Amino acid sequence: MKRLLLLTALIILAMFSLADARVKVKGRGNNMTFDPDSVSPSVRPSLDLLSRKCVKCHSMEWTVIAIQTGRAPITGQPFDKQAVKAYGIKMLRKPNTDMSKQEIREIVILLNHLIDENRK
Numbered sequence: 213m214k215r216l217l218l219l220t221a222l223i224i225l226a227m228f229s230l231a232d233a234r235v236k237v238k239g240r241g242n243n244m245t246f247d248p249d250s251v252s253p254s255v256r257p258s259l260d261l262l263s264r265k266c267v268k269c270h271s272m273e274w275t276v277i278a279i280q281t282g283r284a285p286i287t288g289q290p291f292d293k294q295a296v297k298a299y300g301i302k303m304l305r306k307p308n309t310d311m312s313k314q315e316i317r318e319i320v321i322l323l324n325h326l327i328d329e330n331r332k
């Protein structure tokens with residue numbers, strides 16, 4: 213019994229240390245988003261923008277996976293700062309994104325910030 217407890221504690225500890233290495237998220241499925249506490253206050257308004265605008269066609273999960281793993285989940289391309297910029301431009305060109313150039317710019321800055329946070 214004691215052993216089992218120890219094992220459970222170890223597994224939980226391992227999970228926490230793994231989670232710590234990555235930028236934190238809140239919620240699950242369609243409600244998933246980056247934890248506002250894990251980004252600097254200056255980009256929090258952009259996080260709000262991201263949570264509203266980037267879930268129109270797909271859930272936040274793709275963005276979270278891309279940031280946390282450094283790989284875009286659909287195309288399998290590396291998701292670095294270069295890719296963020298390219299994706300931003302791609303978004304601008306997509307019809308019905310309902311986003312202005314300024315909003316895309318803000319989100320690109322935020323995603324770059326998240327990439328940095330994730331590497332810490």
Ligand code: HEC
Nearest residue numbers: 265266268269274275278284285286287288306308309319
């Ligand atoms: C107009 C619909 C639409 C909106 C709005 C949208 N996306 Fe996407 N997104 C897509 C589609 C479609 C794909 C599938 C691959 C592609 O076309 O790039 C995708 C793919 C992705 C991927 C995976 C890219 C890859 O190469 O695997 C990420 C990350 C992503 N979107 C993030 C975002 C972010 C961040 C926003 C907000 C700025 C956003 N999306 C808003 C339609 C949208």
